[in-house]
Amino acid sequence: MMPIRHPMRIGLLLALSIALLSCSPAPTLRIGSNPWPGYLALYHARDLGLFDGHPIRLVDFDNTEDVLRAFRNRAIDAAAVTLDEALHLAESGADLRIILVFSISHGADVVLARPGIDTPQQLRGRRLGVETNALGAYMLARLLEQAGLSSQDLTIVHVPLQEHEAAYRSGKVDAVITFDPQRSRLLAAGAREIFSSRALPGEVVDVLVVREETLRSHRTVLATLETAYFQALTQLQRDPQAAAGTLSRRIQIDSADLMAAWNLMELAEQPRQHILLGDGPGSLHHTMQRMQQVMQQAGLLSQPVLQSIRLGTAP
Structure with missing residues (x-):
């Protein structure tokens, strides 16, 4: 005869199981980025200790192509990318959320050429280095x-970001798209x-993207991240020289050059975020509509993808 299980014992076991589940640590949020000055407020937040005690980990990559690959392979949970790169991720089948806007480039992304090449038209017949799977x-x-x-009209040479300088100095390319x-x-x-994002106002925008499922599973951690990020951004903008002194080492740049780079972009503060991630005029949705059209015409997208991207963290 099977033993009769005591109802009180079963109740205690169930209560213990529920208690253990409720005490399990929150899943770590892994955020991947490349060495772009517009992302450095994230690292400033970490340096200030604002992530201490929270399951947030920043993962460094040499270039954007590696960030995109890691996100697709689920090696990271969130990716710091440009809007066009977010559209590429959506094309691969992911339902995405853009939850944070880092920066808007106003000349920080450039085409640099050898002396004697003074206009884009003079690139005809030349070799241009570029990360062909990214911005x-x-x-x-x-x-x-x-x-x-x-x-x-020119020779396109695929060059990963970390090799741009060497490719130019060695003569492998005559010009390079870089930052x-x-x-x-x-x-x-x-x-x-000879060309920069100044000619593309509002188009080169750096954002943080997550999958819809990550928004649900990491909602509390993402709220902590957002609060910490804006606290760090406020500190950075209050004293950029002090922040640059520390952050410049992460991307191996002189602190004066880092501050000059920040001056070539808008680091989007919290009030600006509400506009960019909203539905009204100035929303990124309208920017992405135009960008999707350009990318389809250029063969960079095979189909419309905006139905797979939402803005903000609201349910």
């Missing part, structure tokens, strides 16, 4: 469009700026 592809499409060139810290180094080496 560089979008910058290239817009550069060609505005210069009246086609991709057949700091490579921008500052190449300008110091004599390169000339």
